[in-house]
Amino acid sequence: MDGMPNPLRRLTLEQLRRRTSMKWRTYPEDVLPLWVAEMDVPLAEPVAQAIRDAVALGDTGYPAGTAYAEALADFASKRWDWDGLAVERTAIVPDVMLGIVEMLKLVSGPGDPVVVNSPVYPPFYQFVGNMGRQVVEAELGADGRIDFEVLEDVFGRVRKGTARPAYLLCSPHNPTGAVHSAAELADVAALARTYGVRVVADEIHAPLMAAGATFVPYLSVPGAGTGLSLMSASKAWNLAGLKAAVAVAGPDAADDLARLPEEVGHGPSHVGVIAHTAALRDGGAWLDALLTGLDDNRRLLAQLLAEALPAVRYEPAQATYLAWLDCRALDLRGDPADVFLERGRVALNSGVPFGTGGAGFVRLNLATSPELITEAVRRMAAALD
Secondary structure (H helix, E strand, C coil), X not given: CCCCCCHHHCCCHHHHCCCCCHHHHCCCCCCEECCCCCCCCCCCHHHHHHHHHHHHHCCCCCCCCCHHHHHHHHHHHHHHCCCCCCHHHEEEECCHHHHHHHHHHHHCCCCCEEEECCCCCXXXXXXXXXXXXXXXXXXXXXXXXXXXXXXXXXXXXXXXCCCCCEEEEECCCCCCCCCCCHHHHHHHHHHHHHHXXXXXXXXCCCCCECCCCCCCCHHHCCCCCCCEEEECCCXXXXXXXXXXXXXXXXHHHHHHHHCCCHHHHHCCCHHHHHHHHHHHHHCHHHHHHHHHHHHHHHHHHHHHHHHHCCCCECCCCXXXXXXXXXXXXXXXXXXXXXXXXXXHCEECEECHHHCCCXXXXXXXXXXXXXXXXXXXXXXXXXXCC
C-alpha cells in the first residue's frame, strides 16, 4: 500500500456524526448506522484536490468530453485486464440507477418483463416498476449465486407473449457479494441469446474486490456483444453525492446506445465527472488501502459473530463492502432488522425489500472502523438477551 493509511480508520464517531447525508441523519444519535451504502472514509486526496481545483477555477458548468470514459477504460485495462471498453461506445449518465432506466428504455417497452435475481438491490424493484416494466424474479440458489436452471426457466416464460424481455444483472451481486465467474457470465450471454433477452448489467461494485477475487466485466465474455453495462466510481470512492456514471455498450449494442436522448447527458454533475475521473486515474493507492481494510473487517465480523452470535450465518463476500447475514436461526418474532434497531440501537437493512429470499436476513455495511463493527455486534448480541 506504499504506506497509505487505512481510510476506514481515519474518522472518529464524533466526526462522522457531523455529516448531513442520509446514513448519519436518518436515525437518532444513539443509533449506530451500518445500513445504507455510504462509507465512513475521508475523500481520497486526488479526488479532493480535483474538486478544489474545479471550485478555484469556477469550473462548475455543464459536463463535456470523454475524460471519464477514458479514465474508466484505462482502469479496466489495468485492473481487469480488459481492453474492450471502447470510449466511442460510451455515454455519461446521471448515475447507475437512472442509467439503468435509460438503458431499459432502449431495449424494452412499457409492460415488458425485466428479470432480476432475488434477493437483490431494492431499487431494482422500485425503478423498474416505476418505469412501467414488470419485475420477474429468478431466485438465486442457496449458495447466493445464479441458479441457471431457474434462470433458463424464467427466460423461457418471459419470452412467450412479449417481444422485448430484459435481464437486469447485478454484477457483483448486491447483497450477497457474489462475483460472477467468466464461465457463469458466458452462460448468461448464451441463455440471453437463445431466448432473445437483452442484458443490462449493473457493475457499480466492480472495483470493490476481496482478496483472491477477480471481477469479470460482462461485456468481456463471448456472446455478450448485445449487452449494456453501467459503471461508476461512486461506490468504490464514496462519491454518491457527486452524481455521474458511464453507460457502456457492447459492439452489437452501439446503435441502441446511439439512440440515447441527448438530454440524459445533461443530468450528471460536471464536478461529479471531474471527481470520478480523478478517482479512476489517481485514486488507485487509496482504493488498495481501502480494499485491505475491508478484508480485515470481513475477518473481524466473522470472528465477532462466531463468538457473540453463532446462530447468525455469515459467509464473507467476494466483493462489495456489504455483509449479508442470515438471521433465520435466531427464530425472532418479526424482522431481525427491527429487533436490532429497537433493542440494540443498530441500524441495518432489512432483507425483506430485497425480494424473494430476503426475509430473515439483514444487510450490514462493513465500510466503517473496526471499533464501530465491534460495538455494533456487541449491541446486536445484547439485543437478544
